[in-house]
Amino acid sequence: MMKVRALVSAMLVLGCATAVMAAPKDPNMLPNLFPFPNPSGVLRTFSTTGKLDMTGPFFQDLGTNGRTCVTCHQPGDAWSISAVNVEKRFRESHGRDPLFRTNDGSNCNHDINTSTEGGRRDAYSLLRTRGLLRIAIDVPAGAEFEVVRVNNPYRCNETTTLSMYRRPLPSTNLRFLSAVMWDSRESSTQTGTTPIAFPHDLSSDLTHQALDATMGHAQAATPPTAQQLQQIVAFEMALSTAQAIDAGAGTLSRGGATGGPESLSTQEFFLGINDPLGFNPFGTPFTPVVFTLFTDRWAHTPDTARQARRRASILRGQTLFNSKPINIVGVGGLNDAAGLPLIPGTCGTCHDAPNVGHHSIVKALPNGNIVGPLNIGVSDVKGILDTRYLPVITLRNKSTGQELSTTDPGRALITGKWADIGKFKGSILRGLAARAPYFHNGSAKTLKDTIEFYNTRFTMGLTATEKEDLAAFLSVL
Ligand code: HEC
Ligand code: HEC
Structure with missing residues (x-):
């Protein structure tokens, strides 16, 4: 462990995020729990298959523009892409990496000049600066x-x-999903896909999604085979990804803490597992205590004074997430759907899935309203x-x-x-440190910015320390 930590901190100092990519002995296999450094620590992915086979169709060029799924779903960026790493790829490839394609990578697909590097820099500005497709x-x-x-x-x-600009959602931790895509379009009767219902079966939606991604993002001339689609879905569904080490707090999965991807891979989930509107299929009441990863024991057994401070801050952040009151008003899909102009809640009212943090169910109410996708004001002008x-x-x-x-x-x-x-759906709150910026449109550059948004939007009155604690907590998920 010391060795990994030393290696990682050396690389953090050098700002060398991709160097570890070269380390696996077999270039076709990524070992389970392979460490990927990010600005606040180390991210790891655990696969229930024991290792990650990088020769499968997720990694294959199935289209006509050189792209694969991994072009936009990078393991080190929590299987999304961080804007910082996109900019790096632009610099290193002079804007020629297959990520930079005009079908959906550039700000617009017409009236652009991609023949010079400067032209490409302009044409791909939203992708470079915000990671937006x-x-x-x-x-x-x-x-x-x-x-x-x-x-x-x-x-x-x-x-x-209409052209919209959105962040790639992580193609990991998928077994927890209650809807596929920001607008749930791959889980919608309107698109010929299936709303995810109890008991939980995602495979048809994810198969449809993989087909659409290959035809669209990769501009395939012929659709992938049923077997390739099935292999893609099986690969994705086996993955659990989370921050595993925090540069300040140390390892996040020992000494009374259950952070990191291995614990996540055993986290219980079913549709409606924790629902504030009473949709738990077994009638179990809602609890706002959504995250239980960090404990007093972990916070009080640090190696150094620095670790002690950081662990205490993370633990306070978890408590704030689970208990800080939020007066939820004017949220489309929640206040109106429930017929309650004011809902006294917490972060977990919307991010309710235990230790995962998205909304655990999308449900049609008797009045025909759908609870799940919410308008919290992120796309406001x-x-x-x-x-x-x-x-x-x-x-x-x-x-x-x-x-x-x-x-x-x-x-x-x-x-x-x-x-x-x-x-939009509330996304899964794991692996956040590896995939800035945040929200569907990348409008929050840092985790601190997401907290500032909530503080203003719901007049939360958070102190500077509370904001820091919440940001520390989000960064170790
Ligand atoms: C050019 C970039 C790009 C490529 C290539 C790409 N994706 Fe995506 N992916 C995205 C974006 C952007 C979104 C979110 C779009 C939205 O919700 O409107 C997304 C969403 C997803 C989601 C939804 C996750 C969730 O939480 O709902 C999955 C799963 C996914 N992609 C898998 C794949 C697979 C499998 C492939 C290869 C067949 C692939 N992607 C190729 C950009 C890409
Ligand atoms: C009223 C419901 C609601 C409440 C309360 C709420 N959220 Fe969210 N959250 C959402 C939705 C919906 C999104 C996705 C919004 C979008 O991108 O359009 C989101 C997105 C996020 C994201 C960005 C995730 C990503 O992948 O980019 C973070 C971080 C986050 N919330 C943290 C919090 C924290 C911390 C709190 C408590 C202070 C909180 N949320 C309270 C509904 C809520």
């Missing part, structure tokens, strides 16, 4: 709204197919977050004439419903 979705037929205009700083102003780098999409309600502007209609482009504008 362009997601183009057609306005569904029969939508309750029409598009009045699109004001896209990068010229993709079409109003029938003049909201708390600076979204000036994003397009402004103005929509008009066909029956009321009301107009509304957003940077991303989210779930509404799948259901066609006015009420679903700006709704």
Whole structure:
């Protein structure tokens, strides 16, 4: 352990994040729990298959533009991509890495010049600086709204197919998912996929997702075979990823702590396992104590005074996550769906899955509303977050004439419903330190920024220490 820690801290000092990639003896096999350094420690992935076979179809070029799944789902970036590492790939390849393709990697797919490095630097600016891919979705037929205009700083102003900019979701820890994609479009009757229901079966949605990703992101001419799709899904479903070592607090899975990917791989989960609206299938009541990874014993048995301070801060952060009161108001998909203008809650009201932290169930209410995807204001045009780098999409309600502007209609482009504008799923809160920036549109550059957002959005009144403690806690997940 000392050895790994020494190696890692040396690499942190050198700022050398990819050097460890060269270390595995067999280039085709990534050993289980292989250490990937990130700005606050070390991330590891555990596979129930014992190792990660890097020759399978997840790693194969199944399309026409040189991309594979791993192009955008990198093991060291918690199987997403961090903006810092995208910029590094741009620099090293002069913008020629297959990540940089104009179908969805550039800000727009027309009126751009990618023949020079400077041209590519401009064309891929959102990908380089925020790790964003362009997601183009057609306005569904029969939508309750029409598009009045699109004001896209990068010229993709079409109003029938809208261009949005979103972060790759991690292709790990998938067995916990209650919906696939930010707008749940791979778990939706509208797209011919299946809402995930109890008992939990994700395989058809993930198979459909892998097919769409190959045809879309990789521009395949022919679809992958059923066997390749099945292998991709089996590979992804075996993975558990989490921060394993914190540079300050030390190892996160010993001495009374159950951080890290191995514990995560044994974490119990079923749809609705912990639900504040009472959808636990066995009637078990909701608990706001969502995270139980760090204990007093762990905090009080450090090796050094520095470790003691950091562990205490992490433990306080966990307690804040589990108990700090939040007056939840104006959240589309929650307050309106439940018919409660004010819900006294905590972080765990929405991030309720034990030790995972996404919403554990997506459920249709008797009144027809769906609980799950939420509008907390991340895609607002003049909201708390600076979204000036994003397009402004103005929509008009066909029956009321009301107009509304957003940077991303989210779930509404799948259901066609006015009420679903700006709704996104809450993502899994593991491996966060490895995959900045945050939120679907990368509008929070750091974990501290996500906390500042909540502090303002829900007038939480967090002190400077509380913000630091919460950020410390999120960074070791
Ligand atoms: C060009 C980049 C890119 C490539 C290549 C790519 N993805 Fe993705 N992936 C994304 C983005 C962006 C999202 C989120 C999009 C959204 O929700 O609208 C995503 C989402 C996902 C999700 C959803 C996870 C969740 O929490 O809902 C899975 C699973 C996934 N990708 C697997 C794959 C697989 C398998 C492949 C290869 C067949 C692949 N991806 C190729 C960019 C990419
Ligand atoms: C009212 C519901 C709600 C509450 C309360 C809430 N969240 Fe969230 N959270 C969400 C949703 C929804 C998203 C995804 C939003 C998006 O990207 O559009 C999210 C995203 C996040 C992310 C970014 C994850 C990523 O992959 O980019 C972090 C970090 C986070 N929340 C932390 C917290 C913390 C800490 C608290 C308590 C202070 C909290 N949340 C309270 C609903 C909530």
